[in-house]
Amino acid sequence: MQHLDPEALSLFALNEPMDARSADHLRSCPECSTEVAALRRAVNAVRTVPDSGGLEAPGANVWEGIHRQLGLTDAVAADPLGPARGRGATTGETGPEEQRHAGQQTGKPRSNVAWLRRPATWLAAAAAAVLITTGVVLAVNRTAVPVTLASAQLEPLDRYTATGSATVTEASDGSRTIEVQLNKTEASGYQEVWLIAPDLSRLVSLGIMNSPSGRFEVPAGLDLSGYPIVDVSDEPLDGNPAHSSVSIVRGTLSS
Numbered sequence: 001m002q003h004l005d006p007e008a009l010s011l012f013a014l015n016e017p018m019d020a021r022s023a024d025h026l027r028s029c030p031e032c033s034t035e036v037a038a039l040r041r042a043v044n045a046v047r048t049v050p051d052s053g054g055l056e057a058p059g060a061n062v063w064e065g066i067h068r069q070l071g072l073t074d075a076v077a078a079d080p081l082g083p084a085r086g087r088g089a090t091t092g093e094t095g096p097e098e099q100r101h102a103g104q105q106t107g108k109p110r111s112n113v114a115w116l117r118r119p120a121t122w123l124a125a126a127a128a129a130v131l132i133t134t135g136v137v138l139a140v141n142r143t144a145v146p147v148t149l150a151s152a153q154l155e156p157l158d159r160y161t162a163t164g165s166a167t168v169t170e171a172s173d174g175s176r177t178i179e180v181q182l183n184k185t186e187a188s189g190y191q192e193v194w195l196i197a198p199d200l201s202r203l204v205s206l207g208i209m210n211s212p213s214g215r216f217e218v219p220a221g222l223d224l225s226g227y228p229i230v231d232v233s234d235e236p237l238d239g240n241p242a243h244s245s246v247s248i249v250r251g252t253l254s255s
Contacts, residue, residue, distance in 0.1 A: 002173070004032050013039035146171050152230050152251035154182065160248045162186050166230040168218065168253060176218035178206065180232065185212050186248055187234040194243060195227035202227070203243060228253045 004012075008022055013036050026032050060079040067077060146169035154164040164182035171177070180193055193216055196203040204227055206216035218224070230253060234246045 003029065009035055009039060012036045013042070146177070149176065150224060150228075150253040150255045152253045154180070154230060154232065154249035154251040156249055157247045160186050160234075162249055164212075164232075164249055166251060166253065168224065175220070176224075177215055178218055178230070179213070179215045180209060180230065181213040182232065182249065183212065189234055189236040189244075191248065192233050192235045192243075194229075194231040194233060195222070195224070196229040196231050197227055198229065200229075203231070205241070205243075224253060 004022060004025060008018065009032065011018060012022075012026060026036065058081065063079040063081070066072075149168045149170050151168070152166045154162075154166060156162055162182045162184050164180065166178055166180045168176055168178045178193075178195075185191065191209040193206040193209050193214065194203050195206060195218075204219065204222065206218070207214070209232065229250060231243075231250045232248045233244055234248050235244045
């Protein structure tokens with residue numbers, strides 16, 4: 001299943017309007033719904049503005065980080081909680097004359113930037129940055145940690161002495177991968193990895209392994225219980241795609 005991206009999750013958490021397709025996915029996907037609920041709790045916590053009278057104003061680097069994370073324009077690059085200039089600098093406030101003079105210099109009314117000095121608005125901007133970052137982390141964690149389905153110890157056959165392991169993992173989108181590792185390469189031709197039925201009557205080639213290790217995609221829909229044997233064969237360069245009947249190592253997958 002294709003999940004919503006971090007930006008969409010963050011917008012949902014902020015109660016922003018979204019397209020019908022995304023809304024339908026959110027209603028039907030427990031995983032995305034859980035993430036939005038967690039992000040929304042962060043929003044609600046930030047919107048509960050505490051008494052900031054005795055709090056120390058954050059440094060300019062805090063706003064710089066928020067400005068950079070949200071991709072804001074240069075028009076709001078200045079720290080909104082930074083010290084005021086002019087006669088009101090010692091108290092952190094500016095008087096009417098300074099406000100009027102500032103408006104004449106910039107060509108913009110002072111009220112255009114006054115909203116940035118409101119603690120609730122500043123905290124909301126910080127919350128948005130937190131949501132975006134958290135959404136990215138959640139998405140990365142969701143896709144970067146596969147689930148192990150089965151594994152096997154690979155033992156040598158015939159004249160070979162190599163040993164190794166095979167591990168099958170499943171990603172969040174349902175795709176499966178098998179990782180095969182050997183402690184050495186002993187093929188006189190080339191190595192090929194196979195999944196074989198218990199009675200050795202059916203087999204599926206996963207691909208060629210030109211080194212002591214390799215990762216291979218398990219075909220979609222293939223029932224591993226029907227092909228639990230992992231086999232690495234020694235294949236001659238004869239152009240024949242069939243198994244050579246010469247196996248280097250073999251092992252059976254178990255969960």
